[in-house]
Amino acid sequence: MPDTLTPDSEVIATPSAPPAETRAMRLRNFWFDYRQSWVAMVALTVIGVLLVGSFGAPYLVPQDPYDLANLDWMDAFLPPGSVGSGEYTHLLGTDNAGRDMLSAILYGLRTSFMIGISAGVLALAVGITVGLTAAYFGGRIEALLMRIVDLQLSMPAILLALVMVAMLGQGVPQIVFALVVAQYAYFARTTHGAASVERRKDYIEAARSTPLPTWRIMFRHLLPNVLPPLIVVATVQVASAISLEATLSFLGVGLPLTEPSLGSLISNGFKYIHAGRYWLSIYPGVFLMITVVAINLVGDQVRTVIDPRNSR
Amino acid sequence: MFGYLVGRLSQAVVVVFVMSVIVFVGVYAIGNPIDVMIDPGATAEIRENLIRKYGLDQPLWRQYFTFVGNVFQGDLGNSMVYNIPVTSLVFSRLPATIELVMVSVTIAAVIGIPAGLYAGYRPNSLGAKLIMALSVLGFSVPTFWIGMLLIMAFAVELGWLPSGGRGEVAEFLWFKTSLATTNGWSHVIMPAINLSLFKMGLLIRLTRAGMVEAMGAEYVRFARAQGLADRQIVFSHILRNISIPVITVFGLELGSTLAFAVVTETVFNWPGVGKLIIDSILQLDRPVMVSYLVMVVILFVAINLIVDLIYARLDPRVRLKGGS
Amino acid sequence: MNAALDVQGLTTRFATRGDAVTAVNDVSFTVQKGRILGLVGESGSGKSVTGFSIMGLIDAPGEVAAGKVMVDGQDLRALSDEDMRKMRGNRVAMVFQDPMMTLNPVLRVGDQMAMAVRVHRKMSKAAALKEAQRALETVGIPSPEERLRAYPHQLSGGMRQRVAIAMALLHRPSVIIADEATTALDVSIQGQILAEVRDLADQTGAAIVWITHDLGVVSSLADDICVMYAGRIVERGTAQQVIDHPRHPYTQGLLDSIPALHEPGKHLPQIPGSTPQLSRLPQGCPFRPRCPRATEICATVPPADTKDGQTVLCHHPLE
Numbered sequence: 002m003p004d005t006l007t008p009d010s011e012v013i014a015t016p017s018a019p020p021a022e023t024r025a026m027r028l029r030n031f032w033f034d035y036r037q038s039w040v041a042m043v044a045l046t047v048i049g050v051l052l053v054g055s056f057g058a059p060y061l062v063p064q065d066p067y068d069l070a071n072l073d074w075m076d077a078f079l080p081p082g083s084v085g086s087g088e089y090t091h092l093l094g095t096d097n098a099g100r101d102m103l104s105a106i107l108y109g110l111r112t113s114f115m116i117g118i119s120a121g122v123l124a125l126a127v128g129i130t131v132g133l134t135a136a137y138f139g140g141r142i143e144a145l146l147m148r149i150v151d152l153q154l155s156m157p158a159i160l161l162a163l164v165m166v167a168m169l170g171q172g173v174p175q176i177v178f179a180l181v182v183a184q185y186a187y188f189a190r191t192t193h194g195a196a197s198v199e200r201r202k203d204y205i206e207a208a209r210s211t212p213l214p215t216w217r218i219m220f221r222h223l224l225p226n227v228l229p230p231l232i233v234v235a236t237v238q239v240a241s242a243i244s245l246e247a248t249l250s251f252l253g254v255g256l257p258l259t260e261p262s263l264g265s266l267i268s269n270g271f272k273y274i275h276a277g278r279y280w281l282s283i284y285p286g287v288f289l290m291i292t293v294v295a296i297n298l299v300g301d302q303v304r305t306v307i308d309p310r311n312s313r
Numbered sequence: 314m315f316g317y318l319v320g321r322l323s324q325a326v327v328v329v330f331v332m333s334v335i336v337f338v339g340v341y342a343i344g345n346p347i348d349v350m351i352d353p354g355a356t357a358e359i360r361e362n363l364i365r366k367y368g369l370d371q372p373l374w375r376q377y378f379t380f381v382g383n384v385f386q387g388d389l390g391n392s393m394v395y396n397i398p399v400t401s402l403v404f405s406r407l408p409a410t411i412e413l414v415m416v417s418v419t420i421a422a423v424i425g426i427p428a429g430l431y432a433g434y435r436p437n438s439l440g441a442k443l444i445m446a447l448s449v450l451g452f453s454v455p456t457f458w459i460g461m462l463l464i465m466a467f468a469v470e471l472g473w474l475p476s477g478g479r480g481e482v483a484e485f486l487w488f489k490t491s492l493a494t495t496n497g498w499s500h501v502i503m504p505a506i507n508l509s510l511f512k513m514g515l516l517i518r519l520t521r522a523g524m525v526e527a528m529g530a531e532y533v534r535f536a537r538a539q540g541l542a543d544r545q546i547v548f549s550h551i552l553r554n555i556s557i558p559v560i561t562v563f564g565l566e567l568g569s570t571l572a573f574a575v576v577t578e579t580v581f582n583w584p585g586v587g588k589l590i591i592d593s594i595l596q597l598d599r600p601v602m603v604s605y606l607v608m609v610v611i612l613f614v615a616i617n618l619i620v621d622l623i624y625a626r627l628d629p630r631v632r633l634k635g636g637s
Numbered sequence: 638m639n640a641a642l643d644v645q646g647l648t649t650r651f652a653t654r655g656d657a658v659t660a661v662n663d664v665s666f667t668v669q670k671g672r673i674l675g676l677v678g679e680s681g682s683g684k685s686v687t688g689f690s691i692m693g694l695i696d697a698p699g700e701v702a703a704g705k706v707m708v709d710g711q712d713l714r715a716l717s718d719e720d721m722r723k724m725r726g727n728r729v730a731m732v733f734q735d736p737m738m739t740l741n742p743v744l745r746v747g748d749q750m751a752m753a754v755r756v757h758r759k760m761s762k763a764a765a766l767k768e769a770q771r772a773l774e775t776v777g778i779p780s781p782e783e784r785l786r787a788y789p790h791q792l793s794g795g796m797r798q799r800v801a802i803a804m805a806l807l808h809r810p811s812v813i814i815a816d817e818a819t820t821a822l823d824v825s826i827q828g829q830i831l832a833e834v835r836d837l838a839d840q841t842g843a844a845i846v847w848i849t850h851d852l853g854v855v856s857s858l859a860d861d862i863c864v865m866y867a868g869r870i871v872e873r874g875t876a877q878q879v880i881d882h883p884r885h886p887y888t889q890g891l892l893d894s895i896p897a898l899h900e901p902g903k904h905l906p907q908i909p910g911s912t913p914q915l916s917r918l919p920q921g922c923p924f925r926p927r928c929p930r931a932t933e934i935c936a937t938v939p940p941a942d943t944k945d946g947q948t949v950l951c952h953h954p955l956e
Contacts, residue, residue: 155613155616159572167594244454251455251457253591274464274469279465286462534694538725540756554743
């Protein structure tokens with residue numbers, strides 16, 4: 002039998018490892034995959050427009066709905082498209098105090114965004130800290146922290162938020178605090194889940210055997226690896242914070258109408274639906290719905306893109 | 314099994330105790346209910362008397378133990394607003410909420426599970442995509458807003474259904490329910506649908522995910538290799554498998570349905586427990602708040618326990634151990 | 638007389654992004670009653686897809702594009718979906734690789750087996766369970782009654798694979814396809830099961846297609862061997878021919894890299910390179926880039942060369 006194979010192991014070709022991905026490449030790939038869904042692209046555009054519209058509201062809309070001097074009782078309950086005493090068209094009509102609905106909605110949307118985003122970011126920070134601490138230290142600390150988190154997760158967020166607001170009273174900081182208390186548990190659970198998997202991997206063990214301080218290992222080594230699932234949770238939680246806040250305001254325990262969010266606008270308009278003045282509640286509701294659905298759609302697509310099972 | 318139950322029950326007792334302390338302290342921190350109750354012009358003497366009557370002059374820990382002692386005698390205190398025992402107040406409202414929750418959970422299951430199964434069985438069909446789009450709407454659009462739309466469409470514009478309140482009740486077997494009258498159904502159907510949407514969206518997602526995963530599983534391929542028809546595979550093999558997560562989550566969500574009833578009951582002016590708690594928060598009716606919250610905690614702990622037991626019954630791989 | 642299984646020109650394609658990949662390319666082989674054919678290849682060579690194509694279990698985006706699958710003289714590809722379903726598990730049965738995954742974890746073994754019995758034969762569940770018990774006895778499972786009441790996770794891996802084999806035997810099929818059926822098991826249990834399979838083929842007269850990546854396994858088990866590479870059968874002959882006198886350089890390479898057949902203490906040779914991606918096959922002979930005997934002519938499609946019934950697809954077959 003002829004020796005047909007080269008005996009030299011040096012010649013054996015091993016499948017070459019893919020070149021290490023740079024952060025920029027990963028970002029570009031992510032963007033490429035994200036663009037595959039036109040629905041998600043529309044959703045992202047919508048969010049962009051709403052953000053610009055709401056935060057740019059002071060420069061865009063004809064009226065500052067907070068300034069009582071601008072309000073005229075004569076303009077109350079004007080249907081959409083009417084021209085009021087301000088000599089401009091109220092595209093979406095006016096409310097019971099003569100506020101231009103479009104202006105009120107954009108200002109309200111700004112409040113909703115601010116509450117949703119700050120609650121989301123704070124809950125993320127608290128959740129990451131709790132989750133990482135539990136996963137890193139293990140043992141009693143882990144058992145205790147995660148028990149609390151599980152207990153909270155088994156309770157509906159709306160109930161927790163309701164109780165918190167009931168205790169703290171009305172106002173933006175109180176609402177944000179209540180939302181953080183109600184929502185941090187989702188982040189803590191996600192972080193803990195992903196981090197406990199990572200913790201058992203060799204590189205963390207290796208880092209632990211070096212004199213690096215604990216917090217450094219936690220944040221520099223563990224955190225980057227648990228971040229992707231957290232991004233998804235964060236987008237969805239911002240939407241859910243916005244809708245929770247709206248619900249609380251609707252129930253009358255959220256923000257007062259002098260500081261309107263979308264929820265308080267809808268709540269105010271709800272009183273007038275039987276009188277056929279639909280625009281007071283329908284339009285802020287439509288904006289709320291579009292915002293929340295768009296954020297969820299973006300979150301869905303991000304989930305799909307970063308899910309390792311969907312690669313290729 | 315017995316050891317497991319004892320372990321879980323003692324855990325539950327600790328949880329209920331801790332939560333009741335938190336709730337009690339938390340609720341105590343909310344303003345002084347006396348100010349809400351009495352006429353601002355009342356004399357200081359009347360005020361003092363009332364404070365003493367409700368035990369508000371006592372230190373907090375003593376108030377708590379008085380409260381716990383009374384609870385063990387079945388006395389949750391009197392409502393400060395209605396001036397009747399909290400127990401009878403809550404129990405008078407409970408049937409309405411249970412009716413609403415039962416109807417909505419049934420709607421969610423009857424529509425959500427088959428829809429999810431279909432969406433998972435033919436994930437690329439147009440029907441499946443439509444179902445998924447609706448499920449996203451179902452649990453991302455706020456409940457109260459959908460409720461409002463329903464009222465606007467079916468009560469204000471079309472005038473088909475009443476916009477709120479509970480209908481006539483009639484005797485059915487040994488209890489009174491509005492589900493025994495046509496008028497009752499016309500009242501319950503809209504809020505029930507409203508309350509069911511979130512759960513329905515969740516169920517659709519859950520069954521779909523389970524179905525998609527199962528369809529790709531080896532045991533399904535093996536079952537097909539044995540010549541089993543798809544229908545039989547779905548009903549004999551897959552349904553059993555996905556019933557485990559579905560029942561678990563569904564059970565856990567039963568509690569949250571009660572919580573969401575707070576919103577739906579407010580929108581539809583439904584005289585249930587949810588409306589009661591909102592009113593008591595707005596009116597600072599402390600005994601009602603504390604009792605309601607403690608009852609909710611007990612309910613959640615109980616639901617968790619029951620779901621664990623069902624889970625162990627359904628999945629032969631899970632064997633219950635004592636302790637955690 | 639018809640062969641139990643006669644596969645002619647079987648071709649299976651998968652549509653991927655943009656283009657189609659041919660996973661099984663013009664595959665033909667015959668298995669007589671009571672004989673065992675070893676279908677050997679690396680992962681990705683198309684051997685498992687061949688098995689699923691015979692069973693009619695290729696799902697979109699895959700599709701059996703051409704060829705005939707004759708079982709006892711009947712072409713399976715000409716059957717309607719419903720008639721094909723009635724053939725599965727009945728005339729042609731399949732055993733899968735992973736015994737942990739092929740049984741439904743939440744159903745009792747007996748229930749799963751009874752279901753498999755009753756899908757092709759009308760009988761009471763009690764009678765079906767009796768039938769299942771008999772099948773378990775056939776594959777040498779002790780106290781089968783107890784096993785029927787067990788859940789899959791209560792059985793060992795070897796036991797589970799025996800259950801799967803018993804399920805394949807339930808309806809005395811003409812053809813059994815075993816896809817890496819012993820790969821996940823310990824070597825000692827693997828040996829036992831292989832011996833039992835050999836007996837079963839002799840006793841029941843079933844034609845068995847034994848799919849594996851392990852030439853060592855089939856060398857002792859199979860009557861005939863087909864070696865697959867990149868979707869094609871590159872060498873076919875009796876087991877003795879292929880093991881003792883391989884003619885394709887690829888087969889030679891596979892044999893050289895079996896440790897047991899190799900002189901101890903010496904460097905164990907390997908085939909250089911790795912299995913090619915089906916979407917990026919080189920022109921001509923797909924083994925060309927890894928082949929020590931390759932010349933320029935190998936860039937053209939290799940001819941079939943038959944000697945004493947041993948066929949090889951190669952420009953430079955070994956003599």
